Structure formats: C-alpha cells, structure tokens
Amino acid sequence: MLEQLSWKVGGQQGEGVESTGETFAVALNRQGYYVYSFRHFSSRIKGGHSNDKVRVSLKQYRAITDHTDVLLAFDQESIDLNVKEVREGGIVIADEKFNPKAPDHVRLFVVPLTKIAEECGSAIMKNMVSLGASACVLGLPISIFAEVVEERFRRKGQKIVDQNMLAIQRGFEYVKELGGALPEFALKPADGTRRLFMMGNDAIALGAVAAGARVMPAYPITPASDVMESLIRKFPKVGGVVVQTEDEIAAINMAIGAAYGGARAMTATSGPGLSLMMEAIGLAGMTETPVVIVDTQRGGPSTGLPTKQEQSDLFAALFGTHGEIPKIVLNPATTEECFYIMGDAFNLAEKYQCPVIVMTDLQLSLSKQTTDPLDLGRVEIDRGYLASESDLVPTPQTEEFKRYKVTETGISPRVFPGTKGGIHKVTGVEHLESGRPNETSPNRKVQMEKRMRKLRGVELPGSVVRTGDADAEVVIVGLGSNIGAIAEAVERLRADGLKVGHAHVHAILPFPKGQLEAAIDGAKKVVVVENNATGQLRHLMAHFGVQHDGIDSLLKYDGQPFLPSEIYQHVKGMF
Amino acid sequence: MLEQLSWKVGGQQGEGVESTGETFAVALNRQGYYVYSFRHFSSRIKGGHSNDKVRVSLKQYRAITDHTDVLLAFDQESIDLNVKEVREGGIVIADEKFNPKAPDHVRLFVVPLTKIAEECGSAIMKNMVSLGASACVLGLPISIFAEVVEERFRRKGQKIVDQNMLAIQRGFEYVKELGGALPEFALKPADGTRRLFMMGNDAIALGAVAAGARVMPAYPITPASDVMESLIRKFPKVGGVVVQTEDEIAAINMAIGAAYGGARAMTATSGPGLSLMMEAIGLAGMTETPVVIVDTQRGGPSTGLPTKQEQSDLFAALFGTHGEIPKIVLNPATTEECFYIMGDAFNLAEKYQCPVIVMTDLQLSLSKQTTDPLDLGRVEIDRGYLASESDLVPTPQTEEFKRYKVTETGISPRVFPGTKGGIHKVTGVEHLESGRPNETSPNRKVQMEKRMRKLRGVELPGSVVRTGDADAEVVIVGLGSNIGAIAEAVERLRADGLKVGHAHVHAILPFPKGQLEAAIDGAKKVVVVENNATGQLRHLMAHFGVQHDGIDSLLKYDGQPFLPSEIYQHVKGMF
Amino acid sequence: MATVKDFRNDVRPNWCPGCGDFAVQASIQRALAAMGKEPHEVAVISGIGCSGRISGYINTYGFHGVHGRALPAAQGVKLANRNLTVIAAGGDGDGFGIGLNHFMHAVRRNMDITYIVMDNQIYGLTKGQHSPTSAKGFTAKTTPEGNIENALVPSQIALAAGIGFLAQGFSSDVNQLVSLIQQAIEYRGFALINVFSPCVTYNKINTYDFFREHITNLDQVEGYDPTDRAQAMKTVIETNGLCTGLIYRDDSRVPYEDQIPGFQQTPIYQADLRLDPAVFDTFVKEFA
Amino acid sequence: MATVKDFRNDVRPNWCPGCGDFAVQASIQRALAAMGKEPHEVAVISGIGCSGRISGYINTYGFHGVHGRALPAAQGVKLANRNLTVIAAGGDGDGFGIGLNHFMHAVRRNMDITYIVMDNQIYGLTKGQHSPTSAKGFTAKTTPEGNIENALVPSQIALAAGIGFLAQGFSSDVNQLVSLIQQAIEYRGFALINVFSPCVTYNKINTYDFFREHITNLDQVEGYDPTDRAQAMKTVIETNGLCTGLIYRDDSRVPYEDQIPGFQQTPIYQADLRLDPAVFDTFVKEFA
C-alpha cells in the first residue's frame, strides 16, 4: 500500500487536463489526504502539451516529486514527454484512440477513454473515464468523486451529473477487467479531515479582503490575474472595488490615490508590471503612502517565461526605483502564509507608511495545495498612527496639518481628505512638515532622515525561520515556494544521519541580517537555494553584510521548481 | 595677487543671473584660466533665489570652494543667503537700488547697477555693469569681455553691442572711483591658452554624434534635456533624428527599435524616466539589442529635488528591471570623459549586444567647466559582431538566420532588417537560436547562460583609476563629479604629509571587483564618498565581494555637491 | 460658510508674472466658494509641470503626484472617498502627452471627477519644449526648424472618447471659467475643462492676444446647443478646437461609482474594514 | 519574384482553431506577395497578446517587443531604415489599452507605417478579461456582472487624432482585407487597419455571426467618399464603428521622415557613421 502517490495527467492544452487534475485533487483532498499539485502549461490558449502533477500523501509535503507513479495520457506526446519519470513498474493509463506505445519499464493500460465517454453521452467526458480508471488502480471507491462532480455539473442538470458519474464508473470497471486493481498501488486510507484546497493567489485574495483591502486597481498578467479575478467576485459583498485599469502605471497610481484617500488599497502584478510601477513606488515612498503590491514572480527577463517558475525579481523589488525610499518586502512560502501575510502587509504599510511588496513565485501562486483552516480571528487591522481629534488644526485652517511632522520614530500622523482640520499637502517633491514643496538643504536632510529612520534597525519578527538541526553542519537558506523541496531534502538528509538545518527567509526588506546570522551561525557550510541565475538572495546576504566563509549557491533557472531530490543530492555532496 | 578666485553672482531666477555668470566664465576661460562653474537654481521658471558660482584658477580644479571672494548681488536676499561664505575682507558688489546691507566682515561696494544700465540704454544691462565692476576689482581689463559681448549681441546690431560694452565700462569706472581696484584681488595673469568651456551634457551630445549616434528619441526632463536639445541642432548636419516622444517608455522602445533596425540609438533621461524605462531595458537585455541610455542623476526619490545634485540611481541602474540580463553601467567623471565615454558606450553596447547606461550626476551634467581639446581621432566606431556575407542564409530563406547562435563568448552575429538572407525573429520571450519563442527547460538554460556569459568575468579596463600615494593609509573611493572635490582634498591631505590615495570608479557594471581590491589593497581605512543617503557604492562593494575591514562612508544628500573641505576634514579625522 | 479667502493659503505661487495659471487658480477658488464647498471637502490632485503646482496653492487637500498620472491618482481618491469633490489638474504635456492614455480611459470610466487642463501648448517647467498641442510649424527648443508633428486637439479627442461633459475656458475670461468649473463640479460624471492658459515666458505664439483673436466663445453663439453631440463635434472641427464655453454635456450618464456592484454610499475610508465572519465563511467554502 | 509561399514559415501558429488571427496572417502574406515585396524587405513589429505572436508566423523580419509598445518600436525601426516596409501589429488590449497613448501620438507623427490591430474585444492571451473595446454590459472574467465602462471606438479615436489613412477589416472577408493592407502599405504615411478578428474561445458575444450581422461594408455603400473627413466621422459615429472598408484617406499628407531637417534618403543603417572632422569642428567651435 502507498503512503504517498505521484499522479500526473497530460494532454493538449485546452482538452481538460486542468479540470481532470483539479477534480482528482479536490476529491482526494476531501478524503483527508494532503494534496499538492503543480501545473505545467505554456503561454498559449489551446494546444501544446500541458500536464498537471498531483502529489497525494498522508503527511504534508509542499513539493512535487521527481518520479510519477501513475501517468494518465490523453495523447502520445504526453507519454513521450513524461514516461521517463514514471517509476519502474509504474502505471500508464492511455486512450486507445491514439494507439499508445510505452517503454517496457512501465505497465500500460490502454483504455478506450474517448469511446466510453461517447457511449456515456459525449467525448469530452473522457477525463471522467480516466478518473475512474485511476481510482481503480489506486483502490479508491468512485464515490469519492460524487460530490465534486455534483458541484461541478449541478448547473447543467442532473442528467449531465449522472452521465459523468457513469463515465467514471465505466472507466473504473474497464480497468478492473484489465486486472488493474493493483494492491501495491492502493493508497493507504486517510483520516477524512476536511481541509481547504487552494492556490497561493486564492489565499492572497482571501487575505486581502480579510485585511480590509477595498480598492484594487490592477492590470491582467500571468500569474497574478487570479488575485484580481477572485477579488472581483468577493468585493461586491463588502463594498470594495476592483478596477481593471489601462495599464500597470494607472493601477499603482490609482492604488496610491486610494490609499491617500483612506482606503486599504493594493494591486497585483508580475515582473513586467513591477518594472512599470517603479516610478510610482518611489512616489509612495516619498509621500509616505501605504500601498501593497503583490508581485507573483514568473520567468524573466522581459516577457521571458510567462508560465514558468522563477524567483528573479528580488533585486527589482528591493532596488528598482530611482532615489532612496523606505520599503518593505515580504516573501510568503505557503498558502496559509499568503493569507495571513496580507494582514501583516497592510498593517506594516500603515505602520511605517511606505510601500510593501509581497512577493510570491509562480509555483506558490498557482499550485493548488491542501491548506490548513484559515483563522479570520488572527487577522488584526491596525491602521497605524492616525491623527486624533486633538491633533487636528482648528478651522478655518490657516496653516496646514503637519502630515510630515518630524518625530523620533520618523512616523508622522496621517489624516484623510474630507477631514475637517486636516488639510495638508502631499507631493513627490521634497517637502516641509506641512507637505509644502521645499528644496533647501537643511530641510532635505531632516525629511530624508525622517523617512529613512522609520525602518532603520528594524528586523521584522519571523523574517527567518530556522528548522532542522540546531548544530547543523550545513544550513540551507531558501525563500518562497522552495520551502517544500528544501524541507523534504532536509528530512531525507537527516534520516541519513547528516546534521542539516533550514533557514527560510520570509522577508527580505528590512533585511533580516541578525536573524540570518543567527540561523547560519556555527554551520560549516551554507547553501542558498534559489530559482534564478545570479544568486540574488546570496548576493543580498553579502550586500547587507551577512558574512560566512563557506557560502555557496544552488541555482535553478530553467523554469522548473526545485525537486527535493535535487537539493538532497547537492547537499549530500557537500558533506 | 590671486592664484585663484571664487566669484558668485546671485539674484532672482530669470533676471539674468545665469547669463552674467556665463559671460564672466567664458571671458575668463578665453584668457587661459581654468574655470569651473556651478549653478544653484530651483524648479521654477522665474523668481526664487538663484546663483552662479564661478571658480577661476591657473590650475585645473573641478569643484567649487566653500568660500567666495567676490559676491555680486542683485538683491538683498542674495546677500543674506550667501554672505556667510564670503571670506573675511571679501568683496560684495550690490545694486544701489535695493539699499544693500552687508555684515562687517566684507567690503561692500554699492553700485547703481540698474541706474547706470538705464543710462546706457536699458535696465537689463545691469548685469553688464556688474561685470565691469567685477573686472575692476579683479584688475582685469574690460577688453576681455569684448568678444563675448560681440558674439552674444551681434544679431541685435552694433548699437546694442556698443551699449553693452559701455555698460561694462561704466561699471568698471564707477568701482574704480570708489577705490575698488584692489591689488590684493588682482588675478594673476593666465597664459592665454584657448580651451573649451562646456558642461557634461554638451560633451555627451558631442560624443554621441562623434560615436555615430543617429537616432535619439527622448522626453524632456531636468537635467537631461540639454542632451536632446543639443542633438536637435547637430543632427540635421549628419542625417540623424531626435524625436521628442510622448513619454520615456516610447523613447526607450523607439531607441530599441532603431537599434534593432541598425542605427546607433540612444536616449537620455533622469531618475523618473529611468524608472519608467525599466521594462524596456529588460527587453533590450533579452533581445540583445545594443542601446545607450544616459541617466543624468538628480535628487530623488520620486520628483525629489529636480535641480539638485545626487548620485542615488546606482541601485536602480544596476538592478531595476525584473529578471536577469547582462548590462553595462558607465560613470564618467569629467566633461572630457563624457565625450569619449559615448564612443565606448556604443562600442560596448554593440560588442556585448546589451543595454549600456551612462550615468552622470547633475553637477557633472550642468556645471560648465574648462575642457581640454576633444580629439575626434580618438573616437573609434566598432560595431561588434556583424554577420558577414558568408554567414547569411541562402535565399529564398527556408530557415532563419541564427541571430542567437550559441557561441563560446555568448556573442552572436547581428544582421539588420532589409538584409537578404538574414531573416530571423526577435522576441522578449525566451527563444531558440533563430529567435523563435521556446520555453523548454534545456533551451532556456542554454540561452540564459549564453546571455550571462557575455559579461561573466569581464572587467572593463580603466574602471577604477587609482591616484595619490601608492602606500596610502586611507583610500578615498568616489565616483562621478565628486572627482574634483576628492582630488583637491587628497592634494591638501598629502600636503599635510598624510598618505592618502584616491580610487575613482568609472564603471560600476560589470563591477570592477579586482580593480577595486587592488586599489584599496594595503590601506588601513577606506572611505567611500557618495552623494546619497544609503551608501550605494559602498553596498555594491559588499554585494560584489570587495571586502575590507576598515571601510566607512562619507555621505551627503542635501542636494549639494561635496566641497573639498568637507572631504578633507572628514579624512583628516580618520588619521 | 467658506468664502474665497478660505480657499487661499499663504503660499506665493512660483509662476512667472502674467502666467495664465493664476487665473485658473483664482477661478477654482471662486467656484468652490460660490458653490458653498468647505475647504476640507475638496481635494485637488495634480501632475507635474508649472501648472501641476496648483494643488499647493489652493487651501484644500492637495496631492501632487508624478508626471502624467494625476487622473489615475484622482480616480483612486474618488474610490476611497466618493463624497469628496475631486479636482484633477495639470498641463497639456502632463495630460495629453505622457498622460493621454489615462485621460482616454478616465473618460470611458466616467467617475465623478473634474479635470482641469492648463493648456499652454508648451512644456513650461522644462523650459520650452513643444507639447502635443503645439501647432504644426511651431518653433520651440525641440523644434528649432518648426514642429513637424500635427497638433492634437483635446476637444476632438475628448468627444471621440465619449466624454459626457466638455468645456473650454481662457485665462482672460475668469467669469466664464468660474461658471464652467461650477458646472463641471456639479455634473455627475467625468468632466474636462481645457483652459487656454498662456505661458508668457516660453510660448510667444499662443499669447493672450492670439487667443483673443482666434477663439470662438460659444456663449455668444446664438442657438448653440451643448447637448447635441454631432454639433459639438462639428464645432470643434470647424474651430480647430479654438472655442470656449460649454461644448457638450450629456446628463443621462451614470457615473462609474454608481454602477460598481455592491458599492456602498458610505465612503470606503469611513467604512468598517473588519470582515464579517459569516461572509468570510462563504468565501472560504469555495475551497473546502 | 516572391510568392505567398515565400512569406510562410514552418511555425504552426499557437492560436486556437478558428481564431480570427489566422485570416489576418494570411491576408498580410497575400498582400505582400501581391505587391511584389521580398521577405527581407519587410519587418513585422508586434506587441504581446495572442495576436502579437503574428510576427513569428510570417517569413519576414519579425520583432516581438513588450506589451503595448509595438508602435514606438516600429517607429524606431522605420527611422533606422526608411526603405523598409514596416508593419506594426497587435491586439486591442495591446494597442488601445496599455498602448493607446503611443497610437495617438504615432498618428500625429505620421511615419510611413502600417498598423494592423486584431480587435477581438477581449484580452485573449491572459484568458478572457474585458478590453477597452468591449461593449458596455459585456461579461468577461473581470466583469462578471457586466462591463460598466464605455467602449472605446477605435475608428472615432483615430479620426479625431487626425489620422490620414483609416480602414477596418473583418477576418471573414480576406479579399477585402488583402486589398486594404495593400492600400495601407502603399499609402505614404501612418495607416491603421482595425480588424474585427473574433476570439472564438473567450468572446462569445462578438462572434463571426455578430459581425456578419452588424457590420456595414462601406465598399457596398453607394457614393461613400473616403476622402471626405466629415462624412467619415459621421459614418463611424452612426455605425458606432461597426463598418469595414476604407473609411478615410488623405493623400495630401507628407510623412514624418520626409520632414525631418537634414534627413537623408540613404537609410541610417547604411550610412557612414564616422563624423566629418570639418563638421565636428563647427560643433566644437560653439564651446571655444
């Protein structure tokens, strides 16, 4: 019996690969399994190979595996491209229609998927047939699909629901007759705990509404668009608004306007959009306007690899705007964290009155995964230093409210337009405490120092989470969605008796120098694992003065996320 | 007698302060003096205090001084704001009209500037009167102004020329009668060598035409606009074109299009424009299109201090675009270098087929200064690896020319549209050797590595110029226009018997790690002198692995350039 | 009730003496006072340029953003506080050069905002480059041999983009301008007032006299009906855009904020941001 | 002489079966062949979107830049090589969303470029968000309760911006499209062809049938005179932009490249870049 399973479905983009994977994953998630899925797709709408890999286990993993146990193929290309990773003795289920061929190391089940589907009512149900076939192999009852099928097709009527269930059943039976109910592929039963199943972008959208975000101007871009699309459906219930703007420059400036106006405002984009927002990010920094920008990283540079994994916007996020501003950059690693971090992002933005960039990566943003219950009660809303009644200027106002009052912390009181006694000026030009433009040297120094002081010496708590052996010989440093692959590698390395630690970075600005130093202290070697070509996080460590003699990089920039085995092997070789 | 002189003229913006300073400076430059001028102005058209400080000497200096010997004031505000820096016993020449008051430490000459000017024909000639007054104090004959006045007013007729010369003469005589021909203020005569007098922006424009730049799309912005305005006047003579585009995004994309089309193309901007260009800079990197971007830095962040000195775009220039591209960043320090560096910039852009950013700062871009003869013969044009006839594909072309051919150096042959047998594709998406989009992992790795290989391990010769004591205890590291203030401080420190060296950085990408290490090798202490608040160059040293235990920063971010004395004092304190 | 004085502050504008923008500033102040607005009920959101400094010179809330982006920022402010009187303002370069795309889309979106452009056919603050509204042949720093691009006519563009309120003013006619600004603010939807506001320093062609000579004042055109779009279009074509007064007005439009699904009357900035747990549960259920 | 086949390469477009863009691709290829162009004499410069991939599918020089910036890049190419036939191409989002400002100014500038927009009233590549040309009420991923913005009508905008050549095509009428493309390329100046090119995957409203039903084909309108700007404007207002054929053409325009002071007939990319020392001396003299 299997403790965990790697299942994959492949076919042409647009022929139901995604929905097949999704149905399978949701059904298993509802049984109490931990499910982690990863989509391979390309920047086109229909056609081209696409696949969806689903990992199912009794314990939580947040990485895909290098091998596949069961491969479901809708065309020969899907076999050709993926069969290498099917393990010795693994299963390939393929449609009879294309007369599939597979190498000897796998067991091929040829099933007339399309034909059975047609018999049940329509060829498009071939994915249902394939799900039934999978269930048989894995020793799962087809009833696990009933709920999902019902939900998915309810709108189309009971007949369609029934036809789909029939297709599943027929697929199951066909494989059973082929002798496909293999005990060694039977999945150990799960405990039935119902958890959530979502991708990082879903969690970000949920987190944003929970955090009080109410204005979200944005421009579509892969892999960020879901955040906008999800908020469009949620905001009508809470009085918020999404504006699909003409471009990213409008989006960020509108968000800044809304934040100045008193809303919690955000936008979401990916690399190309982030690059376009650079000027306005500087404006937010200079005008001390709290605004939250989600950057869902994808393969760069330029249009690059729009549907592939990468973590190469770190430098741009930290250093992209001209001139110098205080800024915060957060790096969630899991779906749960995507949810809670949105609250932190808005609280930090309003506490420090500066732009906050929340960086995910494509794998985190788009991989649907089992997610712990999200606790709304844990989301606090703290709007920072707002002017109290007594701070306001008596009306009629003959002088401005001191929006940029020089304080010890550098943080000044905010007041929103519409407030009596709060009139002040805001400008991207250097200014006085009142916000009036002023270019004199002494004032410049005072205001520049005031702004920079806000984050000087600050390290956000929990910026680095250190797990594994306290007395590790090797510490692996990572960020973002690599958390799963690293954790799994660490588990295996420790099982081999090696002393290994894992320092995961959840915020890169303010740079957690102290926390990172503590996390790697005593290690003989440090390896920084990143999905980019230049070792950006590693360079940031040097940049901010984290020193270590035995530091090295493990980089991957081919558009694919790390596999646990790649990290395992690399680190093993370091001992 | 004076070996050098600090002279300043102050008044309301728009009342001729600039032309007074310019006439004075040009006249003295033509006598063979070295002249260095610096304008203090603000982001408005008329009104507001403005001044022009001119340093005249027998030896070349490229910095202003902290003191002033002679102050010419058109209003009381000019006295109030500037008299502090007039040295004990220094001169203030002021217009009788406003009944000027000055403190005791200076000698005040009240001259009826406006009244005399009116008598000569028009009140606007008060600046000429003031020049005559200055000449008298400095023991200069008024004939030194004849040529400049003639050139300036020729178009308006001989009568105007004569009136202006008369105004100068009357000013001279008036002060003479006041006893203002002071031997201790007489300037030592210069040798009459005729040198050039120009600002960095002039030199950049000249250098660009000499280097073969023929297409320059740009959008106006202080302090970059002169580059465009100067090229607009020159290009008709060489068949080039300046397009004033709708914004900076259009400018850079048009430049990229032109470079792809086979022209040497450039644009010029300042911080806000640079931020807007980030996405397209990534496109140039990805498509390997040579394009030159001049960034004339000014005070940031955001609109910031548009007319003030700063060097705070280093991070943005190096790291601003999302994803990872090869890129070159050059940092000229003098007008001569501004000229020659444009040739280097285009040659490097075409050699490495990547964007090149030439960074100046406001002081370098706008300070008019004595400039050595510019030698066109030294400007070479090397267009890099262009496909030869034999590289081209036989026509009719059934396959693409391999524009992105994987080579050992990473550099591939270029061919321009219009060429028979050269058809290929160009895209910001990851691509094959033919330029066709391709997102597969193996190809991605190959192409990413090919691009990054172009500059791997490269250090541009002359990136760091080391002067001063070879066995220096303290090495001062600087860049851009700070060269003059540092050089002068070093001269004084060495005169004090201290061992001091100066390492000036003329290119920050590829980062000259080896050259910088060599330059600071053996020094007990290193101080990095920068016009910014966060110590960007110092951080870059850490970022790229230049290590030194005794490294420190001297920062200035109040909008003013460094004074030699500030650096002198700081470094003196380090011993 | 607030008077004109209450809309003044003690900042001396740094415009050149004689600049057309003084009249625009005064007109806004007079219009606001005449309408009985209180200073804190108004926000002026401006771009970068000589004209862009206007938000600093009026005693209301003021936001001076980046070049060309006054409209996106203004729309954001309006979304956060729909009760606020939001005036966006800037120059012809700011609004019709770098910012034109935002203008076109702001028109389509139709939020209840008044946009005042100080159109001087030049880039003033950067010292005299030609602007998108500079005429063909116009000489400026960047067109020493004459402009070779065709001028953009803001009124034609605005009508083509489907604007619901279009007016033009002239700095020499403050009374008309005050009245237009009042009407524009009262109009429920996006309103453009393009003001011929001469730059006395850099534009020696489009001077006060030039406009006095060339402008058709629609207030004085017998029978001109500003609710007739076809006539409006004809007029701005025939006058090549050189007309003042209310050019077009369509009162049937519904502003964007009134059409947003589920949008509340209480401005967002005053709403309780805490999420109702019951609503949260319905959101989460989708992923259960 | 090159035939249609010479303008084909062996790349299989990654468009969905039935996508309107296939017809646009074929029309360009046919037009080029019919005009006797050689593949290397042409460059197609495109933006990002499903439509933007077109530069990869035609056997000519091809440049696929960043989203919304096809026109600036195309103008740059033209400046470097004025002998080249430059075709810019992209989607409605690319050209009239993020890129609209460049369009407006490219019209004013009037370089000799042909701009072909594949207008499917949707963002295809990003999977079905509404676009600036989506109608009011249109439902898409980002307008589940219906679009609340007014649609932009490209033909109206283009005329208002002062375009010299304006045509519209429809993917179902390849013959007309081929002819329009030929005329546009032959036209000396900036030409827009806005093509109704249905997205069969995400736009279930503006389908082939929709256009068949709603389009007025000006080729079939007796007495339609495409040189009459007022009539053209009237037509695009009356049809709400839903017309095909040659809408407007003004042959009196002089393209930008012919007006640049001192610009040479030899394309820049072939010119000798070395500076004549005598000219250099005159430049330097200014600073002596």
Ligand SMILES: Cc1ncc(C[n+]2csc(CCOP(=O)(O)OP(=O)(O)O)c2C)c(N)n1
């Ligand atoms: C991104 C950016 N580009 C360029 C500039 C420089 N700049 C400031 S104002 C201005 C144009 C001013 O013209 P206009 O908008 O017509 O205003 P005016 O000064 O004429 O009132 C420009 C180009 C800038 N501040 N930001």
Ligand SMILES: Cc1ncc(C[n+]2csc(CCOP(=O)(O)OP(=O)(O)O)c2C)c(N)n1
């Ligand atoms: C700066 C930037 N923002 C967003 C995107 C994402 N994006 C790619 S194509 C596209 C729009 C596609 O719509 P359209 O231009 O109409 O082309 P179509 O796919 O419909 O042919 C968007 C928003 C991008 N590539 N770059």
Ligand code: SF4
């Ligand atoms: S330069 Fe022109 S626009 Fe600017 S303040 Fe002066 S007159 Fe007004």
Ligand code: SF4
């Ligand atoms: S999604 Fe639409 S526009 Fe894109 S290829 Fe498919 S049909 Fe064409």
Ligand SMILES: [Mg+2]
């Ligand atoms: Mg203007």
Ligand SMILES: [Mg+2]
């Ligand atoms: Mg489209």
